[in-house]
Amino acid sequence: MFSRFLPQDFGPFQGQGDPLIDPVAELFEIRQLAAHFGQLLCAYEAGGLLAVMDVIEMVVRSVTLRLTGVLAAAAWLATDMVLAGETAGTQWSQGAKLDFEVFDFVFDDLNSWIGFHISDILFMLSDNCHSNLPPPTEQGFCAWLAIAQQRLDRLAHTPATSLGDLEIAVVEELHRLGASLLTQAANRQAQATAFLCSRCQQPLAREAKNHVRKIDSVVGPLQLSRDYGWCPKCQDWCYPADARWGLQPNAPASPRVQEMAAEAVLKMPCAQAEQSLPRLGGCSLSSTTLHREASRQGKRALALQQADQHRATTVEGVVHLAAQAAPPQKPFVLIIELDAWNIRERSDWGRTKSLRKKGKEPERWHWVYTATLFRLDQRGHTAAKRPVITDRGYVATRAGLEAFEQLVYAEALRRGLTKAAQVLVIADGAIWIWNLVESRFRRATQRVDLYHVKQHLWSVARELYDQDTAQARQWLRPLFHQLKNKSDGGQQVLGALKELLRNKEKMTPVQREQLAKEIGYFTTHAHRMNYASAQRKQQPLGSGAIESTCRQYQVRFKRSGQFWSLAGDEALLALETLRRNERWSLLFPHSHRQPVAAAQG
Ligand SMILES: [Zn+2]
Structure with a gap:
């Protein structure tokens, strides 16, 4: 869609040979990028050529020399587009008057640009992509839509691209738009925040306005701005918006990124989470970031837990x-x-x-x-x-x-x-x-887990019947029945075990030792073996709930080779x-x- 604006007389490429891409491809890419920038710059200021020129000049002067080549080309195209009446409120007369000067400075900059590797510029541009957000205005939205559609068109016509490739591209483009919307909304939130110390709620002495804070959000990196001031009471600096935003000191993660990192690291090791998160539609976070962020959230959780622990003592x-x-x-x-x-x-x-x-x-x-x-x-x-x-x-x-x-x-x-x-x-x-x-x-009523009690009886049975499970089972059956169904089941089983001692002369030392041990166990716990009343009241007989709880914790905290x-x-x-x-x-x-x-x- 930009073809009518592409300069036909760009001339042969004069830069040094670039090891990464061939000159023809470079030229194609640079023209594409310039077209994007031209469109964006026009969209920024719809008021006419004068305003457009202000923006172009401002941008060109504020970026490094290496970028000026691309921006100069963009300026060229922007002028073209304004002259062709592509933006609202174009003023032909002013455009014509400025024509000469524009071309002068464009060519100046093109000259200083030649000699740099174009791939360097492209990489720098892609790095800076998010700081060149289209503003969330109707014009900005149109520019965003045009660029997104162009990219998708190109992808759609590229052989061997699938619907998945389109899905990824759409999400990336939506993130660019989202970053712009989020930045604006967050900045408004900051402006609407009372200028009070977030620790003591006292008014702050305003020190500076619009101080930038870089954060990582679910739609990519953002630069938010907020005011900060001095709290005379706390004798410290305070950024009231940071507390409102839910950001932690010296941590770039937005609240959703904090939450994502916490959730992911609870489910799997960091290295695995690093791979899984983007696949699941979450943002890309390195395993180091995930680890650091989850630890930070863990410490916050621990502080809440310790507060509860302290409450239990007062x-x-x-x-x-x-x-x-x-x-x-x-x-x-x-x-x-x-x-x-x-x-x-x-x-x-x-x-x-x-x-x-x-x-x-x-x-x-x-x-x-x-x-x-x-x-x-x-x-x-x-x-x-x-x-x-x-x-x-x-x-x-x-x-x-x-x-x-x-x-x-x-x-x-x-x-x-x-x-x-x-x-x-x-x-x-x-x-x-x-x-x-x-x-x-x-x-509290105390109950010892029925399954564990049965295991103790099994250990006696195995000793007495020399691992013969059929005989052991036969001996155990009435004991299990008593245990589970009689109101004094524990005492009855204890009695049966003591009864065995009458024949202790016939037992081996190991059998005697095992029996004595289990008599000790039943003596200690018989009053906790209240299974008959538990059944009447439809209460659990065992501690299955805590055992499954422990297993669930261990799935995450006890992986092989894992040290904490x-x-x-x-x-x-x-x-x-x-x-x-x-x-x-x-x-x-x-x-x-x-x-x-x-x-x-
Ligand atoms: Zn304070």
Whole structure:
């Protein structure tokens, strides 16, 4: 569509040979680019040739010498177009008057341009593409549309391009338009922001206007501008718009980019996310950027988690947390399930030798204490009749048992601990769990996971019947029945085990040892084996919910060959837990926005 404006007398190419592209292709490209620029420059200022010339001169003088060649050619074309009456409000007389001068300075610049590699210029131009945005005016939109259509036309006529190539090109072009719209809207948002300190809300002394901040957004890099000032109270500089925009200090990621990085890194390792994000239609982020950004969001999540942990230790905090729980419609049972899994860290890396000299093995595996909490009345079924918990809380930390206890308490308060008719804790036999329950949830009903109890009986059976599973099964069947269906099932099984001791002379030492161990286990936990009443009340008999929770965490945090650092894993665990607890919007307030439903017609 620009062919009528392409200079026919451009002359043979006089620059040095360029190793990257042949002269004919260079000339073609330079003319294409010049055409784009000419169109853009005309679109910038529709008021007439004088205004166009102002813009051209301003741009030509402000860019490096290497670019002036292209811009000069663009100026030439722009003049042509204005003279041909291509833009609104063209004034022929002024155009004619300026004609001579324009050509003079165009050729001046063309002369200084010759001698540079054109491919350098092209690369510089493509790098600068986003800072040459068409303004979101009708004229700018027309220029954008013309360029986009030309590119798509060319692609459509290029053999071996698919619909996928067109899809990519369309998204890229839309991003260019989007960047322009977003820049304008964000700048308006900045102008509409009260000029107050974002820390103390006091008025700021204005220092400078329109200070530029470069950010990475979902539509590519942007340059936003906002005012900043001095806060006399905080004795610090403040950019009120930065807080309004949700940008973090010294971090270029826009809120959507922050969210994308956080979500992606929770799902997969950074290197994989780097490849997957663009394929899924997200923006291109290097694995380093992804890692840095996800860590930053992890630290924010960790700060929120630590605030909850602190609340669990003060009266005001406990009242605040308890107030978060919705008032119950009817009496309910709050279920808390606890377990732990381990994570591999590189905390002792490089210290292996020195540690071993001191007779210590380096600690690489560390416990991640994990809890899940839900109300019994918040269980439902999927369409396929699979049981599902509709509303569920999570806790996961490797910061030790004390922190874990406070976090579980905080989450339980949020989920209605003080309003529950009954609190039920289900877990395996680990002693730390029941110590925690005794100290923090003393009035809770305790239940040891049925599957684990059965495993303990199996270990006795295997010893007694020398791995003969048919006989072992026969011995176990009535015990399992008692355990599950009798109100004092645990005690009955304990009695049966003690009964075996009568024949202990006939047992091997290993059998005796195993039996004594399991009698100890049943003595400790028999009162937690309340499965008959659980069945009557339709409560879970086991801790399946926490076991699947731990498995889900481990899918991300325990990949083969993966090492974490304490700071890194705790922050990412906090981020994952925040997401699971559906408090994502505390970090990403925009995530509240649901897609707008299509208008009903
Ligand atoms: Zn302040």
